[in-house]
Amino acid sequence: MAKRNTPSEPLARTHPLMRNSNAPMNRTLFLEPEDWERYAQLPTVDTLRAHGPVDNTIYVGDALEGLRLLPDASVDLVFADPPYFGLKKDFGYGTRKNPWKTLEDYMTWADAWIREARRVLLPHGAIYLCCGWESSGAMQTLLSHHFIVKNRLTWRREKGRGAARNWKNNMEDIWYAVVDEEAYLFHLNDVKIKKEIIAPYTNAEGQPKDWVETDEGERFRMTCPPNIWIDLTVPFWSMPENTPHPTQKPEKLVERCLLASSNPGGVVVDPFMGSGTTAAVAARLGRRFLGFEVYDDYVRLTLKRLER
Numbered sequence: 537m538a539k540r541n542t543p544s545e546p547l548a549r550t551h552p553l554m555r556n557s558n559a560p561m562n563r564t565l566f567l568e569p570e571d572w573e574r575y576a577q578l579p580t581v582d583t584l585r586a587h588g589p590v591d592n593t594i595y596v597g598d599a600l601e602g603l604r605l606l607p608d609a610s611v612d613l614v615f616a617d618p619p620y621f622g623l624k625k626d627f628g629y630g631t632r633k634n635p636w637k638t639l640e641d642y643m644t645w646a647d648a649w650i651r652e653a654r655r656v657l658l659p660h661g662a663i664y665l666c667c668g669w670e671s672s673g674a675m676q677t678l679l680s681h682h683f684i685v686k687n688r689l690t691w692r693r694e695k696g697r698g699a700a701r702n703w704k705n706n707m708e709d710i711w712y713a714v715v716d717e718e719a720y721l722f723h724l725n726d727v728k729i730k731k732e733i734i735a736p737y738t739n740a741e742g743q744p745k746d747w748v749e750t751d752e753g754e755r756f757r758m759t760c761p762p763n764i765w766i767d768l769t770v771p772f773w774s775m776p777e778n779t780p781h782p783t784q785k786p787e788k789l790v791e792r793c794l795l796a797s798s799n800p801g802g803v804v805v806d807p808f809m810g811s812g813t814t815a816a817v818a819a820r821l822g823r824r825f826l827g828f829e830v831y832d833d834y835v836r837l838t839l840k841r842l843e844r
């Protein structure tokens with residue numbers, strides 16, 4: 537078990553996950569001093585090694601080490617949002633820098649954990665792998681060594697600074713790949729998108745052709761979801777799901793992946809749990825989850841988020 541004392545007063549005032557730090561105000565979910573006592577004892581990868589996996593647990597520790605401890609073919613879905621190559625975000629408040637000097641180093645590391653993700657997945661399983669443009673091309677090639685790559689989802693993310701001598705980065709990719717072409721799940725009806733009808737075609741009897749009209753006169757069709765996602769925002773400070781985590785994914789994005797590619801009761805693994813978005817969505821949708829996160833304070837934040 538990872539132990540941590542209640543932070544001393546000076547640490548408490550400056551801790552980046554606390555409301556009274558320099559972080560912008562109004563974010564909804566912060567750690568409070570008592571949270572270090574409430575969540576003093578956290579399961580670690582050593583706990584996993586000793587007792588085996590327990591549903592709905594996030595283990596403090598390294599993703600690769602943790603994945604290696606999960607049994608073969610025991611997981612329905614992997615949602616992975618690793619630290620991005622090239623991103624200057626510091627998840628550990630200066631205590632730990634991303635260790636990869638080159639894209640090659642990064643891909644060697646990614647190959648090791650993706651191989652493990654493939655091993656733990658069931659035949660009907662799938663992986664969603666988030667990445668930025670810097671590694672996206674290489675990630676597709678790497679994934680294709682272990683999985684059947686089915687699609688590239690591009691999320692238009694309305695945030696970030698412009699660049700003086702480059703195009704502003706407004707996107708992230710999420711590669712979608714499956715274990716077995718014949719066996720993989722895809723619950724299309726659970727992820728169809730509501731689309732307003734512009735040309736209201738009717739059949740010979742004057743009935744709507746593949747669209748519906750409500751009593752209020754709203755005309756729409758449920759259509760297949762596209763692979764460009766322009767309808768999701770980052771979790772802004774005013775949204776209840778917001779936390780101080782620097783690269784938190786929107787719940788809606790994770791929700792879409794889980795709805796399409798897992799059954800209720802299935803096991804979803806997130807090797808890089810961060811603020812716990814995958815855990816929160818899995819719990820809400822009746823899926824089981826397992827995850828890893830190197831920073832114990834993000835696990836505390838996740839436990840608090842799950843309680844809420």
Ligand SMILES: C[S@@+](CC[C@H](N)C(=O)[O-])C[C@H]1O[C@@H](n2cnc3c(N)ncnc32)[C@H](O)[C@@H]1O
Nearest residue numbers: 598599617619627784785808810811813829830
């Ligand atoms: C991009 S963030 C994930 C954000 C998450 N999807 C969310 O919505 O909050 C990546 C996370 O992986 C963690 N991390 C970095 N290296 C790790 C490793 N080797 N094993 C486990 N977690 C790691 C970081 O601390 C960070 O919280």
